[in-house]
Amino acid sequence: MRALVLGILAVAATSPLAAAQESPPPSDGASIVLRGVPAGTALAEVAETAGVSVVFDPTLPGLDRPVWCDGRDIAVLLRCITSAAGLDVVLRSSGTYLVVVPAVEAPAVGGITGVVVDAETRAPLPGAHVRLVGTATGTTTDEVGVFAVGWLQPGTYALAVSYVGYAPAQVETLVEPSGDARTRIELRAETIRGRPVVVEGLQAPLPSARLGAEASASMASAPGSGTSAGLGTTTGSTLATEPNAPSFAARAPRRTMDAVAPGPGALGVVGRSVLDGLSIQGADDGDHPLRLDGATVYEPVAFGTLVGALSPLAVGQATIRKAGFGVEHGSSLAGVVEVEHATTPPHSSRPVDATVNLDPLAAGVRVRHDARVRGARVTTALTGRRSLWDVMRTPALDAAVRQWNAVDPVLTARFIDTRALRFETDREGSDLRFSDLHLASRVTLDDLRTIRVSAYRGQSIVETDLLAGGSNGRGLPPAAILARDGTRWSNSAASLRYDAVVSARWTLRTALTASAYQLDVTRASATGDVPPGQTIESVGTQLATMLDREPASADANRIREATLSTVFDVRRGPAHVTQIGAEVTGVAHHLTLAIAPVRTVGTSGASARVAAFVADRRLLAGRWTVEPGLRMTVLPSTGLLTAEPRASLRFDALPGDRLAGLSLRGIAARLAVGVYRQFVTRHEFATFGPSAIVPEVALWLPAEAAPPVALHVASEGLWQSPRGTAVRVEGYIRSTPRLYVLDYNALLVPDLSPTDDLSEILQDGQSLALGAGIRVEHDGTRATWSVGGSVSRSRQQVDDRFDGRWVPAPWDDPLRLDAALGLVLSGQRGAGLVFRARATASAGRTWAFRRAYYDVLPTFSGRTSIGPVRLDRPEDDRLPGVLRLDISLAYAGVIRGLGVEAAFDVVNVTNRRAPLDWSLVQQATGVFSVRTRALPGIEPSARLRFSF
Secondary structure, three states: OOOOOOOOEOOOOHHHHHHOOOOOOOOOOOEEEEEEEEEHHHHHHHHHHHHOOEOOOOOOOOOEEEEEEEEEOOHHHHHHHHHHHHEEEEOOOOOOOEOOOOOOOOOOOEEEEEEEEEHHHOOOOOOEEEOOOOOOOOOOOOOOEEEEEEEEOEEEEEEEOOOEEEEEEEEEEEEEEOOOEEEEEEEEEEOOOOOOOOOOOOOOHHHHOOOOEEOOOOOOOOOOOOOOOOEEEEOOOHHHOOOOOOOHHHHHOOOOOOOOOOOOOOOOOOEOOOOOOOOEOOOOHHHHEEEOOEEEEOOOOOOOOOOOOOHHHHHHEEEOOOOOOOOOOOOOOOOEEEEEEEEOOOOOOOOOOEEEEEOOOHHHHHEEEEEOOOEEEEEEEEEEEEEEEOOOOHHHHHHHHHHHHHHHHHHHHHHHHOOOOOOEEEEEEEEEEEEEEEEEEEEEEEEEEEEEEEEEEEEEEEEEEEEEEEOOOOOOHHHHHHHHEEEEEEEEEEEEEEEOOOOOOOEEEEEEEEEEEEEEEEEEEEEEEEOOOOOOHHHHHHHHHHHOOOOOEEEEEEEEEEEEEEEEEEEEOOOEEEEEEEEEEEEEEEEEEEOOOOOOOOEEEEEEEEEEEEEEEEEEEOOOEEEEEEEEEEEOOOOEEEEEEEEEEEEOOOOOEEEEOHHHHHHHEEEEEEOOOOOOOEEEEEEEOOOOOOOOOEEEOOOOOOOOOOEEEEEEEEEEEEEEEEEEEEEEEEEEEEEEEHHHHHHHHHOOOEOOOOOOOOEEEEEEEEEEEEEEEEEOOOOOEEEEEEEEEEEEEEEEOOHHHHHEOOOOOOEEEEEEEEEEEEOOOOOEEEEEEEEEEEEEOOEEEEEHHHHHHHHHHHOOEOOEEEEHHHHOOOOOEEEEEEEEEEEEEEEEOEEEEEEEEEEEOOOOOOOEEEEEEEEOOOOEEEEEEOOOOOOEEEEEEEOO
């Protein structure tokens, strides 16, 4: 019996994506399996079965060696055979495979480097597919539109280039011996319906590349830009429409002005409410950094997702990396949020254009300019935004803020001398202000060298001036309390990045980033009796005079950070890339805690860390991609050396693959494991003043002696049908055996001497998170929909809290369901009317009372209960479930040369006042009742955008 087995499997036509990666299949659609066949016989059989030209000398040494190879990718199969025989195979420009003896010196092979751009705007097109016609060799352009193909024999090659939303093109180029041919390819936009693609590195994206991250497409597109393949984002269903239609119009309605908030159905990424930050796969909000063009932007309070750190007009793409991310993305406990500025050229032949955006919370403007400076092309975008809270307020949100900003009598009685049991707000003045300014520029020196420069400045203010009257119901004079709270923070960031294609095998990226964060918290309050004949307002005036004479207590937090990094991508073969990088980071910090009754803390310092990493990505047999990596970090000040090994394995089924008789067509999977550390950590500090508008504030502190560490195991699966339906599942386990939390026993003892030692106010803890989720989505010509759900369990343990028990984490969101629908009611090139709806439901959240009830009251008062509430059992205090439905009707088009986008949103259509948290109120009889702070009710609003 012959040792050669030819397994013939029926396969369907491959997609353009697969075609860019696979060799021409055997002429009859066969999968070839070789078991112990002599190499010479195997080469002849492959040539005959596949219908390709394989040329070799029968007298070559090694042809009698047995080989064990299988597959359908001819290039991979030939490499397997020749490698076993100790030979080499090269692809000639004619499409012939030539088997040769390995040269002592490297053969005179060359390569092709180039850039793919929009023919009208000259904007680079990241993620474009580039394939050598008649061969298996293919790649994609990187984020600046550049591609490289190496290991080519001298000759003339035809390049086929395609990109979603553009007409395909084909060009020819000549490769010289030991040289790199350079080419510039221009594509013209056309109406094609499809999904934007997020691309990492230089390899052609397999379906499994969608796994491990949630990414949103450009939100800064303008009508006619030709840079957006469709409305919506890749975080959920993407509404397919003309490529020139703006992405803004079809975004699911939501109150947040944050450009990086998750879209509908983002699996494993939760933005729980307007007063909560993001939670990535059951992790705390501080377990993932936010990087803007590589520079870290810090958010200190949960109001960050309401006021928003970044203007959507300025953002080109936001990618949320989840458990199992690679060593090249840095160190953090749970994930990374990467945001890139948009530097898209003006959408017309004019060198300047402008866009104005109006929504219920803010007004923004963007101006773009394109020019030639000494042969280089310079594209610059200047974006500014300002909140409108002092000009107009949506009724629902204004009413909710007034309710949130109410005196908590239980906390007030513990920390302020007052006999009142109940308070009613007499006057409330809240101020939510934010602004940001972005400057981003891309300098294209030539087709293969790019410089990107950006700067950002953002400021946010949450302030309140609250006057309330209180009574105790026992015939004593009523009391008045005046509370002034202010939380101000700012972020500045700058980056300078240089990208270059050194050769068809080498690319270089070097960057210098810097950021500065500053937080100031002020708090002051005064109380007094209201004598007969006086009003609360008159007493409030006296209290205000008293506070004006005394400086308010203040807390402060500062972080300064700068990083210099260099990364090389080395193409070691057609399907093998190694990434080598190093970075040096300097951090300066300052912390002041001075608001009574907290112990005085004052500390400052500076430190550095040096990191290096190596990551490898290799495609095996056309199906398996292995991605091992190692990241090493040293802290020179302490001599600490840490290692973060990580690895992932991805599988992409080939068209003919079957398992137990079932076709695996369209199936991809990913398994990732790794060690993760974080060197600047976030610590939630519960506020306990009379006002509750800011329930907690975050303090960012360095962790140098022994940084927190987490262990990740994550798996994901994806099935895509040819008709636009996809099913995605995920599961994860994250163990954090070492983390740090604030030690309130050390903080709430004002009699202790001031300290500058951070270790005195922190204590050790650990956490465990696990979960699973599923999402089904469909992208049709006129309609898209998605349905998803997730279950999670996040628990935390601290030795000195809750008797050392494991308790649910405050951010745990155990059950969540999400559904979204998008309909193109009418659409043609440059215009469209879109309807979108989104429904969300969640249940199972604990820690129902303000954090100060659990964190502060037991330590300060020594009590473990207040009335019927056990302060040491947060797991028993469960909030009711939340159900919300939002709808939107949006139009985008061009009217007499003016780009117009308009949307009418109705948030919380059913007007369900979901609970935000609870507090306690004591009656005159001594009985305590629960008071609920609720999320806003129904809120209609309109959004407008003009581009000219």
